[in-house]
Amino acid sequence: MHNCREVKERLTELILEGRSDSELAAELNTCAECRAEFDGVNATLRTTTRVRETAIPADSYWPGYHARLRDKLSHVQVRRRKENTEASFAPLRLCVNFLLRPVPVPLAAALVVFALLGLLAFQSTRKPAAAQSVVVHVPVAVPVVQEKLVTRVVYRDRYLPSRTSKRTGADSRAENTFAKSQMPRPDDVPTLAGFKPAADVKLTIIKGGSPNER
């Protein structure tokens, strides 16, 4: 059954898409109203298509259009490069702006008061300087005692009579006299007074002496 409303909805699409529909064409032939609708829509869209090219300006218009566009593009490019440069300094700028931003007078006054109160509180709670123990590190030169074993060679007459040998009285006296003469006098007793060890140790070993001599 013919439905004018349905046909009118379909015919618009048909015209817009430029398709042909034999079934719809048959229906248009049977309904004058639908036919008139089809002709009207078709004429309207053909007219808009015809004047479509009229909307495009003449060729002489386009060089100026593109020159103006190029000019705007150049500005955009410059601005974009500037923004990229500024973006690299953005964190620093943010910090500076934060530090330099204006502060309301009441807020500033409150901050100053709080700072003063804090300073006073700090001063009152601080301990006296004398009570504090201060550790001072002072370098002290300590002489290093280098112990050195010093021996002194004492030559002894190997033929000096032993104190333990049994001698006669006269011999003993004679030997004692001789021994006393050989004995070093108290002044000659070797002492270490005034002895200064040499830097280099000189060791002399004399062989050929007594077998017991070390």
Place this chain on the structure above:
Amino acid sequence: MADDTELIKRAQAEDIDAFCTLAERYARRIHLLASHYCRNQQDAEDLSQEVWLKAYQALQSFRFDSSFYTWLRRITINAFLNHRRSGFFRRQGQTTAVELMPLDSETLSESSLASPENIYNKLLFESVVQALSELTPSQRLAFLLRHYEGMSYEEIANAMNCSTGTVKKGVWRAITKLRARLSTESESQEALTSLANEY
């Protein structure tokens, strides 16, 4: 002549010459939509150039998933809708079909442009723009995209972020308005022709 892909890659590297070459290829199509959408030449130029500026700024995001014109058309639709929201149009009361072809001495010397038929077409175009101006911007844009760009209702609905039914209704209302306006004009076609001849 370099193809679009090469030009786009050069333009992505901030080559303005390459981008201007792209603009020269597609500027007329964008301007056609803008001139139907805006009703006067200056607004149409500003809007179409804004499309190109947006395209230039967004070109880094072009991934070659679609043709350049498909991508550009999406930017165009968004620019048109945003201008609608920002109250862009300055001289809404004026229709400027004849403005599109300034009748200076240079233009008049081109006999084809100054012919009565051409002037008649200009006046018809003015009627078309006047009829479209009585629609909402969304309805107007839906009609332009359907009729001049050949987009499907689904594509338009997706691009304009609305339902397919809304788009169909908008197109239908546009056709109805145009039909009423142009039928009135056709009744006075003889008067228009005589007016064009006098012009």
